Amino acid sequence: MESAVNVVIGKRFDKKQQMRRGAHMLLQIRTRILDGTLHDLFDEWHPGRAANGDNPSDEAVAA
Numbered sequence: 001m002e003s004a005v006n007v008v009i010g011k012r013f014d015k016k017q018q019m020r021r022g023a024h025m026l027l028q029i030r031t032r033i034l035d036g037t038l039h040d041l042f043d044e045w046h047p048g049r050a051a052n053g054d055n056p057s058d059e060a061v062a063a
Contacts, residue, residue: 032038043049 029038032041
């Protein structure tokens with residue numbers, strides 16, 4: 001019985017750890033948005049992306 005309780009508690013702590021990581025990543029993204037470096041990071045990740053800053057999904061939404 002005690003081992004079952006430990007397993008449940010362990011899973012709960014794992015979920016909390018995942019939430020902390022997600023919150024940390026969200027904070028990093030918000031910081032990059034505010035300091036203007038998110039666009040540069042996307043350009044590093046996706047070098048073939050449109051250089052003029054147009055977002056193809058904006059055109060699809062407008063249509």
